[in-house]
Amino acid sequence: MKYSKQRELILKTLQEHMIHPTADYIYEVLKKELPSISLATVYRNLNQLAENGMIKKIEGLNGSVHFDHNLSKHYHFICTKCNKVYDVPYDVAPDLANKVLSKTGLIIESYDISFKGVCLECHKKEFH
């Protein structure tokens, strides 16, 4: 994988946004810093970074695809009002791969939990 300024900026943008952005969101942010960047470049690099294990692809609402730069074990909370994705600590459900193995015999390669609800921010907004 050869260096490129675009990829560096894409990764930096992903790291700076806590909400687990989509490709399009990153594109909209980066356009201000590098107006010549192409949406295809954002998609290409995010997929490449994910294939190389440097970031993770996560599923949002309605089949939307979000990205996560945090490689440590954790889960996700998706707000059904604003679609933002937040982290949920791993210890709410530790060691699930082994539990599934012992209960079903299935060998788990990976898994994710996506919790859904209304985030604190959106919850506040409901009362003005």
Add this chain to the structure above:
Amino acid sequence: MKYSKQRELILKTLQEHMIHPTADYIYEVLKKELPSISLATVYRNLNQLAENGMIKKIEGLNGSVHFDHNLSKHYHFICTKCNKVYDVPYDVAPDLANKVLSKTGLIIESYDISFKGVCLECHKKEFH
């Protein structure tokens, strides 16, 4: 919700296939029984049944959408070779909504766990 033969057949087909089929899969199966059925009708009814809480929408690999007629609490295992979806019993991780509430304060409306790996059937095939 008014009765329709199409909807009845769609639900029946979903119930008869353990693999948690996609809209397109159900369409391909039903075409044999009711050749005049339209793919749009399959999509329309599956979404409607899901909105009315009679079935559930679940996320497969690569953003594909599958459906589940089983409303009881359970999780899913998605085979990364054949894309079939299997059930995983609830007791591998019970009471997660409360655990998340007590650890984070977030109120969970729903959640799903999708485990990924190679299913037994595909695992066997690897050795002919």
Add this chain to the structure above:
DNA sequence: ATAAAAGTGATAATGATTATTATTATTGTT
């Protein structure tokens, strides 16, 4: 039997993602 409401089939439209391609940037080697 009838009229309102909901459903259907066919197909066009949508929208997110991917493929294509001519051009440009990076890298290791002389």
Add this chain to the structure above:
DNA sequence: AACAATAATAATAATCATTATCACTTTTAT
């Protein structure tokens, strides 16, 4: 520093699953 080679880019066309549209049909209650 100049040189291939190789990978990456920008722009845009293509793809594909899903949804919207609409003229027509079926269901349902009266």
